[in-house]
Amino acid sequence: MSAPHESISAHPIPQEAFDWYDEYAHGVIDRRTFVKRLGTITTAALTMGTLLSVLTPDYAAAEQVSFNDPGITATFExxxxxxGNGEGRGYLVVPKDLKETAxxxxxxxxxRGLNPYVQDVAxxxxxxxxxxxxxDGLYPVGGYPGNDDEGRAMQGEMDKAKLEQDFIAAARFIKAHKLSNGKLGAVGFCFGGYIVNMLAATIPGELDAxxxxxxTPAAKELRKNVKGPLLIQLAELDKRVNDTWPEYEEDLKAAGAEYSMQMYPKANHGFHNDSTGRYDEAQAELAWERTIELFKKHLA
Structure with missing residues (x-):
């Protein structure tokens, strides 16, 4: 599908705006500092409103598969x-033509919790x-609030160790589900990408791809446990995450893990997220094709 915000293509967004958004989204700077920095690059054509509309999500414009698509059945379990936090809750999406298991x-x-983009990915x-x-990692504190800024603040206040245990529990729950064929894959984005790396290091015998x-990678002392296979998807302009890759790769090699890495040229952190101006349609589609290929190869 086409990327949202196409109308701004005549006024390219400076790279530093995307970098500042990444710092803001990951708690390095606060919103006031973020907006103040954006103010230094606004012009008559590139207004503050335009910048914020490009950098912040527009979920309605980005939906690729409707929640009432006739080919799926979606519920919460x-x-x-x-x-972890005692109980978790997740969005379960099942192919309509499923015969027994898959x-x-x-x-x-x-x-920032289970927002509409990630539901769409499911x-x-x-x-x-x-x-x-x-x-939804935010379920124990009320669930995704409908706003990414609030969701980010809520998740930042949670106990990280318990939150990680919730995702381990979720992995085991769905692997043992009556609809499961016993093969488990995991895909995640940003924090979710870290969680995939963490699962690969903490339950390597249970994660099949x-x-x-x-x-970012799991804690260094855990990386020796990784078996893979992992398909690590990185964006060339994502300096914060890419700085962790050389050491992570050394540890994966030392562990004898099965892995491959794909670097997407001129892509920003979040390039798969089609609700913001960071979206790179061609590279997001290529990365998704590679994702599904890996799952078909190792989970069938």
Missing amino acids: TFPSPQ PVVLVIHEN RRVAKAGFVAFAP GVPFYG
Whole structure:
């Protein structure tokens, strides 16, 4: 599908704006500082309103698979998480033509809860023939609030160790689900990419294939456990995450892990997210094709 915000193509957004947004989205700077910096690059043609509309999500414009698509059935299911926050909840999407069982794929959100973009990704996974399960890490504190800024603040206040345990519990829940063929894949974005790397390091015998999009690695002491296969998707302009890659690759090689890395030229962190101006349609589609290919190869 076409990227949103096409009307601004005549007025390219300076790269520093995307870099500042990444710093803001990951808590390096606050919103006041972010907006103040944007003010230094506004022009008559490139207004503050235009910049904010490009950098912040427009979920309605980005939907690729409708929630009422006739090819899927979508519901919400809870799961126990005794080592985490007690109970979790996720968005379960099942192909309508599923006969008995299918491979299952955990779909893991960014650092702001289960927003509409990630729900849409789960529906895309189901349209590709897998059972998709997208947990909402914010469920224990009320769930995704409908606003990314609020969601980001809520997730930032949660106990990280318990939140990670919730995703481990979600992985085990969907792998053992009655619709599962026993094969588990995971795909995640940003924070979700980190969670995929963490799952690969903490439950390597249970994760059959993982695709972290621009995610940082698990704690160094855990990386020796990684078996893979992993398809690591990185964006060339994402300096923050890319700076962690050389050491991570050394550790993957030392562990004898099965992995491959794809670097997407001139792409920003978040290039798969089609709700913002960071979206790179051609490269996002290529990355998604590679993701589905990996799952078909290792989960069938």
